[in-house]
Amino acid sequence: MTTERSVGTGGSGPAPIEAQVSWRPLHIAMVGQKGLPATYGGIEHVVSETGRRLADRGHTVTVFTRTSYAAVPESPYLGMNVVPAFTIASKHLDAIVHSATSTAKALTTHRCDVVHYHALGPGLMAPLPRYLSRSKVVLTVHGLDHERSKWGSRAQSVLRLAHWVSGHVPDRTLVVSETLRRHYADTFGRDAEHVPNGVDLPEHVPASAIADLGLEPGRYVLFVGRIVPEKWPDKLIEAFRSVDRDVRLAVVGDSSWTDEFTTSVRELAARDPRVVLAGYQFGERLSALYEHAGGFVQPSLVEGLPLTLLEAVSHGLPVLVSDIPPHLEVVAPEGSDLAGATDDGGSPCRADRPGATDAAVVTFAAGDVDDLVRGLTTLVDRFPVSRVAAAALRERTLGRYDWDAATDRLEQVYLELAAGIPPTLSREAQLARSLAPSRAGTRASRRAAPTGSALRAADAVGEGAVAP
Incomplete structure (x- = not known):
């Protein structure tokens, strides 16, 4: 069933599309988080807070989890379907293996309308649903993980590949800060959408x-x-x-x-x-x-x-x-x-x-x-x-920083994708694209597709790609 209504928008950054969209219940897969309930890890809290709100609005939200994070709760949990997916619990394989198995389940068993990746490393699997299925692909960048010093040269090479993928492959790239939005406009000429995290007023604890x-x-x-x-x-x-x-x-x-x-x-x-x-x-x-x-x-x-x-x-x-x-x-x-x-x-x-x-x-x-x-x-x-x-x-x-506003914007993005409404390009992203030829020499290494050595290093990506 579809219903014509205006979906509210929240967050900041470039003005969102002001359009009437046809509301319908969507099946949304969340990939990249470690699990639920959220204990440590910022991404897990983001998925928990926005996922349960999306479920409350009538969408089906499937969250793929790792048993290495916490005991898998009874499903549904806060309205979300919690589905364990196989992984190899090691520093360099945990995130990428889990993303691969979660993606396979999202495209086969669950046949999701939207596959939403969280963080750069898990987003390496984004080409699969983007080019081999009808599912729409959203990727939220929570940080530039290839800049984190915990990783060696091989892992950083893979994360640089993931960074390139995040700027070229998803139907929509979302970022959690204005700083990241400017980074994607400058580096890729991409109008990444700023959807900040939220926070609630806490209750007193003695x-x-x-x-x-x-x-x-x-x-x-x-x-x-x-x-x-x-x-x-x-x-x-x-x-x-x-x-x-x-x-x-x-x-x-x-x-x-x-x-x-x-x-x-x-x-x-x-x-x-x-x-x-x-x-x-x-x-x-x-x-x-x-x-x-x-x-x-x-x-x-x-x-x-x-x-x-x-x-x-x-x-x-x-x-x-x-x-x-x-x-x-x-x-x-x-x-x-x-x-x-x-x-x-x-x-x-x-x-x-x-x-x-x-x-x-x-x-x-x-x-x-x-x-x-x-x-x-x-x-x-x-x-x-x-x-x-x-x-x-x-x-x-x-x-x-409001979770309801963040959920408003996510729902708007999902429904726009389902309806085939393209995003508008912000003035800053237009300027970045217009200047791209003159910057080609100084930014060639950042804008070029990754090399074969980076592709061969794909087994080096790890947990840090999903931990904020």
Whole structure:
């Protein structure tokens, strides 16, 4: 059954197509996430939040999972069909094998209308439904995974191939940040659509939920994330040792196929009794860790749109972030040019400069340990007064990052594809295409199709392609 109605749109970025589309229930396959229920991993939370909302609207949502992530819940789960798919649980095979088997099930057993890939690595399978079936293909880029330092040269070659695929193969390429949208316009002349993640206003959880960790409410700095090199947990601990203040550092997270690196982080933490390694935490315990922290720190070198930062802000925490564009995009005041901007000397603008933002935000120069020490000291010294400013930042963020708005836009994209409505090309993407010939020499290596050596390295892609 089809119904003529206007589908709401949410998110930001280029103006979406304003068209009446014929609503009909669609069968949507989600590929690339590890599983449900969402515990650790940003992509899993994105699929959980948007998938259940799509199911509530009458669509069939099939989520392919890995038994290595968590026990498979009874299906349907939150209205979504949960289907295990075979994989090989190893660093370099887990993601790509699971994507291949999930794609095969989506095209045969389930015959889905839309196959939606999440992250670059799983998107390597996008040519199969794109060219061998009638299914429409959507790929959401959560970050530039080929830039993550946890991968060796062979894996990075495969992820560069996946990056090329993401810019050429899908019917629609979606991105979670404005920074990524500009990247796809510049690199591929592609009008990738900006569909940001969302965040909910959290419920109160008493501090007793984390009493066993020995953390005093309001007297610790919180880090949440996978223990991988690009998140910079080792340098964070190193910098914290130089912060002469009576507070603690809670590091929440664990290895993601990075056992050797994680061991070195544990050794660093053992040298400072103020550092608490809490491992992965979920549910109410994680919420309590956010709620009762004095401040939050995100020192990453590479991000897409970090859900952990959105969660920290939603809990009313003052934050310290590295000055990479995806962070500034979240913490900059609405309408500000701070995200992605540079000062007169070509250096990234600093969010804690006078007038740039409020007392809830401190930034430091990404990759600079000494500046991280300065930022940590400033954050801690502001504990008594920054909560008021953080409340304003929370309200601003809750208004900009909304799961219902994200689901509105996803549904619009799916229905446009089903109806054969093409996307419009933004002015920025048109400009990028018009300049493409003059840029060919300087960008040849990025725009050219991958080499045979990259294709032969296809078994090197791994879990990092799906973990944000």
